[in-house]
Amino acid sequence: MKASVRLIFGGVLLFTSTILLGFVAFQGLVELAVKDQTALRKNNEIRGIYLKIPFPLNFKIFLFNVTNPMDVQNGAIPILDQVGPYYYDEYKEKINVVDNDAQDTLQYDSYDTYIFNKTLSGKLSDEDYVTIIHPLLVGLVNTVTAVSPALLSIVNQAIPHIFKEPKSIYLTDKVKNIVFDGMELNCQGGNFASKAICTQLKTQIPGIKESGTQKNILLYSLLGNRNATIVDTIKIMRGIKNNKDLGRVLEVNGKSKLDIWGSEECNRFKGTDGWIIPPLLKPEEGIHTYSPQMCKNVVLDYIKDDVIKGIKVRRYEGNLGDQQTVEADKCYCPSPKPCSKKGLFDLSKCIGAPIIVSLPHFLYADESLLKQVEGLKPVKEDHVMTVSIEPLTSAPLNVRIRIQMNLNIEPNQKISIMNNLTTALHPIFWLEDSLDLEGPLFKKISSIFVILGIAHILKWVILVISFGVSGFGFYLYFKNRKSIKITPIHQRPETEEEAFRRSTNELLSQIKKVEKSGHTNNIMSGHEFDRYN
Template sequence: MQFWLRIFWISVLIHGLTILWTVFIVPKIILMVWEKQTALRKRNEMRSIYLQIPFPLNFKIYFFNVTNPEEVTKGEKPKVQEVGPYAYDEWVSKVDVVDDNAEDTLAYSPLNKFVYNENKTGKGFSQDDIVTVLHPVIVGAVISASESSPALLPILAKAIKSIFRDPESMYLTDKVRNILFDGMVVNCSVSDFAGKAVCSQLKTQLPGLTEIEKNIFKFSLLGPRNDTLGPRTKVKRGIRNSKELGSLVEFDGKKQLDMYDSKECNKFHGTDGWIFPPGLDTDEGIWTFSGDLCRNVKAKFVEPMPFKGLPTDYYEGDLGDQQNDPDEKCYCPTPKTCLKTGLYDLSKCMGVPIIASLPHFLKADESLLEGVEGVHPNNSAHVISIIFERTLGTPVKAAKRIQFNFQIKPNPKVAVMNNVPEVLHPFLWLEESVELEGALLKKVQMVFILKKANTYIRWLILLACLGGIGFSVYLYYQNKDKGVITPIHMINKIMGNNEDEVKEFNSGASSAKSNVSHKSDKSRYNNPAFINDNGLTNRTKF
């Protein structure tokens, strides 16, 4: 084979092998290694991180402090002022872990602990700040009774007077620490029938009610969740099938919910929110089940958004539109009554008549903004957001945000709510966020450094191969018009002659040639053809 042709085919072969190796094989190897590392198998580092997150989540709470409580009691529009954030480090762990090899599942009980972080709290704010907000016990009890047992409202009105010492309004003015963790006083040391009856109901139905003295209780919003085991949860480990990693199998002992009319809405869709399978497509979105909301939540792809050198994508989530979206109809409080866009009823989930929305009614029906003064929705600050690396299934930055509201309206049977306006009244909103950093971020970055190095090497080799092909073409055109003398040994090889035969042939041929030549010289002179007219030979002439 000619030299230029050798260079050409070698370059083409290396070019093809390089594409096969760097485009198909190397990424597959990286993905396979990552899938094995992320599966929740014992002795895997990812399992250890999943069960005990080595850094705290950022947990922040913002209150809607009411600046005109007396006027609202008389029917005026509420004026609210956002105060906060009040920041806490949320340490997340999973305990009582049980593996099921047959199901390829892992069951655990979540355990969250909140620690106040003064440095992350907003400047000028502290846990000892006094705020004025809707009284969750009074307002919650009135709304619940109005919807389920209107006939009991007169008894409830008397109980409110005795238990809460004849309050002037439906608002509570107390310290932030008491509302969130330390507890608001609920005095059940009353002698009247109405007070005793309502206290008896509160003891069984109000979560987090703690007795500090005989018939003296305290109620807080987050105290019951602090350092307390949550609902038992079971997820797929992803050892057999990486696409199932983190998929929710059971929650609180149930394989599906039983609070909605639709089978689809009762099914668990997505993961528990703490781990995700690798290789998700943007069309799929990111599905998680929220135990706080008792429903599935989808974050939709918005746009590519690089993060600290990683090729990540940006996703956003909301609470849907149950009035117009057929898939959200099952979340309507009743088949005939659906909430406005961006709202979700938590009464079935929490046992308290709270309506959830995004903070400041972001992405909710615009009419809600007209009922309250002081709310200012901002997408970047108030939306549910995830910056997600899809190839490895890694969220590098995420923020879950939710606002709690009470639907208030005039109630002539309860004095403190006799003349209030009909409005969805904001109470507070919270944010739970995390950002990947430190050693964990470096591990993810290293994967992409290797992928980038693989890309650079591929292009260098491909360029070298293209150079080789170009050089071979150059050689071809340089030599195409020149004759080529084929060596005798190559001819013999092509003809199939061996060396001994060739030597014997060459030797015989030489002898024959010598004899013939000698004889021809002698006969020449005797040949009439060589004698001229004078009888002389033509030797001289020749």
């Protein structure tokens, strides 16, 4: 009975413990561990990865080569031929890190380095020549037209000298010069107009630098100001005190908010810096980030559940909104100019240059834009902005951040080289920052789910065992209750007299057996024996 009770009690205790720990408290314990390990606390592994990604990202750039530049000068529609991708290894690092334990904040300077990857680029080389719309020439004219149209005559006088007697609004140069190394601008001597414009270019245009070999020869590139330089100083929340605050942007370059948009809502920083996402997000919350390059909050909405390399993920997608119809986007309208068309965003107020951004090939943008140029073919999977995260940890397994740079062109009677242009939003290039998590980091994340899967199976196994132990205990209990216990009978020990009689009787019995068998006793006859009987 005692053994059966012990089995019943043990089984019930095992069952209760499994329910409490394996079913009630298990998820909470897992979430608590995730919150602890994803916070940017000192010596946390995730912090080290956040401050310096231990592998290069794939940075791709696609240039729009123009095949009919001189026809465009006479009013023809630009015909574009996409060239690329040119691959670069992008190393991302955060330096000059400062922690504030009281505020639970971390401040850093973002520092990126780009190195051309010949292997991934295949037959393409950064020595290739391409013909693209001249971003500085057209950008200069567009800026002066918008801000100080009275100065257009000075710009017209300066263009031949600075841009070396251009025949069109296009330039032909090596990819490496266009992207990072720099296209030459002539600021040697010249007339008053060219000197005045060169002075303004040196002080106002990001990415312009002096040539190291020739005096007063300036170099301008599309992305040179981003390579091996400190781009922004950003302060974020570490998420130690509140995991929902992880990565939330507090300040950018010393400012706690912007002052360039039409409402407090659009001037306020919302979301993370884009390089870390709070764990345990609900699908309807979306992914909110702030982009310093666009001075804009960007939202990626949940689209669907998916599977990447055997791990369940949530897929999110983003776009540039619609300032003309979506109320929340109207505060980004570049006043006093009218709101941009659907799928476009004007960077004039952000970077001081008249760049219009869109998704590649005008995906999700106003359909009229595709009629202004030839050669674009928007394809969702190739051109959409998307992030796929693991829901528990919010670790990104797949990232595709894509953006296209464009310039407006139109006839301008005060600029000789632009007298007969067509009107169009002209693409320059588009780029992609991409990540496919693999290697040790992917193995670490996948191992978490192997362990969780084993734990999930194990709790059911233990539950079944607890039922078995209790059941066996009850079986023994009821079996013992129905059985009859018989007390064994113990025989009394013989006395000496009883032992002597028993021995004598046994001896007489043996003698009689011998006589019956016909054997003659030679020691004494029967009469002799009878005398002693």
